[in-house]
Amino acid sequence: MNDFPPADAAPHAAPTPARLPIAFTAFHDLHAQRYTDYAFAHLGEAGMVRDLVDDVFVALADHWDRVLAQPRPAAYAWALLRRVVEAECARREEHLALIEEAAFAYALIERAKRLLALVDGSTVDDLGVGISVARAIQKLPGRQHDVVVLRFLAGYPPTHIAEVMGIEEATVRSLISQARTRLQTRLAPRRTLTSGRPHDEE
Template identity: 35%
Template structure:
């Protein structure tokens, strides 16, 4: 027996509405993905050391995000959630290969030169290889490391760093100050509190 015409129209409307919602979800993911993919590739590349490896990591992270997109949209900060997923995929890739984060020497040196005070830069160029500079940065607490990566290696503004990490801009500045202090101590260099970022 055929269902009543009214019920059939109701089901058709529900199916159409569900399809429209799915289409909007797919479009919103695509827009988010296109806007952030370049930065994600830079973040992954800085950690895993090659464009090919970064492609694998970002593809995995994007697949996870797309599969849980409605959940991601329900989060307080979509960028923070995406950052967490990307970090997990970077960690997974490194763990599978028993590797540590690989930030390119040139990028790290430039980042530290920006991070540390102006008067240290020439000395830093000369001694960077001998003093375990990269080890010192890699040994920073996770949140300080994230801030340094986003702010100095990838050149993001403080407001964007704060949004990615789900913290206040003042906290970003605090992490930078603490990282500067730790690195100066680790590298046996003088440290003076400064407003420079």
């Protein structure tokens, strides 16, 4: 997470704590960095991300009673963040894609090494592979996509992912397992293309 912007770096951050319920302030303090990291993984622009996350927390503050009335407030808030990030990606014609420009793919090389090691035992060692990994992650469905971004790109442990998404830790681990299976399928041709040998050849 070292290259992700700090959530408190914004010149105007979420509403003034003195005017907000203690529960909201605690919620903000717990999740602001996680929201920032998730949004940054998709948008890659620190200033835009800080403004976007601020807007999400302002909306949550304005309807805090409604948030607390939900069976899973964290899941309700996460769904709002995800919709806002999705809308911004769609506005930029990226449709929830991780940024595929060369600069992002190059940065992804370091962050994706552990993920690829878990998926097929190989490593990321060139820009083209970085782009292929970004595209494979992009195509993961909903919550599988989210847990992969939070776990392998932002570096959060399953317990923190469960907190921020408002789901059970066992669900997080199951989603990671499902995502790995999908990625294995999507990335199988990559080894043939980059190494000149079949995927199952050792």
